[in-house]
Amino acid sequence: MIPHTSPGLLQKSRYTYQSCAHGLRTILPASQRRSITQNYIKKTLEAKIAWARQATDIKAGTKESMLTMLEKRGYVNQIVGERDDLDRLLTEKRVGVYVGVDPTAPSMHVGHLLPLMVLYWMYIHGFHACSLLGGTTAQIGDPIGRTTTREKQHSSVRKVNMLKIHMQLKSIWAHVEHSARGYGYNWEWAWKREVTNNNAWLNKLPALELLKLLGSGVRLGTMLGRDTVKTRMDSKEGMSFSEFTYPLLQSWDWWHMYSTKDIQVQVGGSDQFGNILAGIDAINHIRHNHYDPLIRQDEQKFEEREAFLKRPMGFTVPILTTSSGVKFGKSEGNAIWLDREITSGFDLYQFFLRTADSDVHRYLKLFTFEPLEDLETIMEEHNKAPSKRIAQHKLAHEVLKLVHGETLANEAKQEHSRIFNKSFATNPQTDDDGNQSADYVNKAAPFSNNDNAPTQSLILPKSLIYNQSMHHVLYHAGLVASRSEGYRLVSKGGAYLGARPGGTGTMGEQVDYSPAAHWNGEETEKYIIGDNTLIIRVGKWKVKVIKIISDEEFEEKGLSAPGWKEDKPEERITTDIKSMKTWYSKKYVAKAPIHQKRPQRGSDVEPA
Ligand SMILES: N[C@@H](Cc1ccc(O)cc1)C(=O)O
Structure with a gap:
């Protein structure tokens, strides 16, 4: 049987100590203990050997490192720490990596795709990839880049948003696997992906635990020095304590996942540098000072390599602006959403189809799994007759495949060609909220x-x-x-x-x-x-x-x-009666006489 979490279980009296590769040990209660099979141990070992072989090839220069590949495609903006350290960590260890998304709206938008693409790439290269839904952090709202506090959402709105983004993250994951297979990335046993929600731990986190373990290491000077805080403190509205402490909650997420799932790397949007840095400081503080000796890490006792391989690291993706300087994903003042009820598949296709020639190569590298060499060929083709928009069609189709799946991607493409043959446009009935x-x-x-x-x-x-x-x-x-x-x-x-x-x-x-x-x-x-x-x-x-x-x-x-x-209640009732037999009693029929039209509420039309 597969164990509940990562390998390395060791029995001890009533508890199971789960030793994560970073050396922290989490005690699992008896109810969560699972036994592991010989086969599991064998596969774990094989995966470790494969990783070590790959590391040797990377160091010998015969294989490209993960970080180099990500850099070549344009995903890396600012690394929190040293570039070579991150390169070494990703080469030597199959670490866990995460990207967090706060469900503050009913859908993600195209901007969310960029950090997520890094996650997808790392997943198909064998890393444990986790997309985190910020069910709890969304209730506070990341103050970064905001000049005012977020408006409070009704709990039903919040829960619907959470549900929708959860479904979005899950269905995109399914499409990632499908798309990647098309490029020869076939699923391997050691690949691991998950969608998780921080409400699972943040909602039951005692305030004292947060203050004791994490708060004790956070310096006020550093917090007050952050641009977001300074700007907000200078504004009329000021800043609430809850928003001020937002980075602590994000840091706790990471600490929680670092200590229970081996998630050592965080990737974030271009504005997340400060939060990632705060998270690294927090994890280092907690692991070095934890009151529980089973969790505390005494680095002096480790060898250099062992200590190095436990370090949390992270980086941000670049901010995307079109070559004309417009922020990517904003089209005439509206964000481009991934939910096709708000931005239809056709509109999403059109958005990418409108990409300027000067941007399209860069976007193809960022939003598709197409190998760089093949992109060169596509660009050559494209440049022979730019008006055909070969590259843009490729981009739009690949993004749609990722977001909505292949069937819809094909439909959007067909709809596009139909429209260019005949001139008609779909205009779905929507209300103000896009429903x-x-x-x-x-x-x-x-x-x-x-x-x-x-x-x-x-x-x-x-x-x-x-x-x-x-x-x-x-x-x-x-x-x-x-x-x-x-x-x-x-x-x-x-x-x-x-x-x-x-x-x-x-x-x-x-x-x-x-x-x-x-x-x-x-x-x-x-x-x-x-x-x-x-x-x-x-x-x-x-x-x-x-x-x-x-x-x-x-x-x-x-x-x-x-x-x-x-208009035809009689048909409805006959079918109902046929299939429901006893359920529909005579009483119902008597209540709704067969030739009676349903009365309209609020209308003065009386039933015939
Ligand atoms: N603060 C991030 C979202 C996030 C939430 C929780 C995390 O643990 C990580 C990231 C953003 O606004 O983009």
């Missing part, structure tokens, strides 16, 4: 696999949710083609609701799912979060975040959804 009507979402994206079923937001009117059985709700949300299909799905236990039942409609910090059942309509209502949001999941990937508005507003916006203003 689309169920009809549009369903037509635009028939579900078949995870690629075309990312998190979807849609609006539904109250009457299609309240007092409705689950199979009806599933149908109205476009998650199933008919109510009877919905009925079968609920019977199989294949539909879930986000949040916990219990009248309050709140949920924990993680989005929890409970299986839906054939309960009566009022039960569904208990899962509504903050009065207006319902999250439904079908199977593993289809998640819909439903914003509930009044019927009047739905009507006013001209939106539509399956089952809205249904």
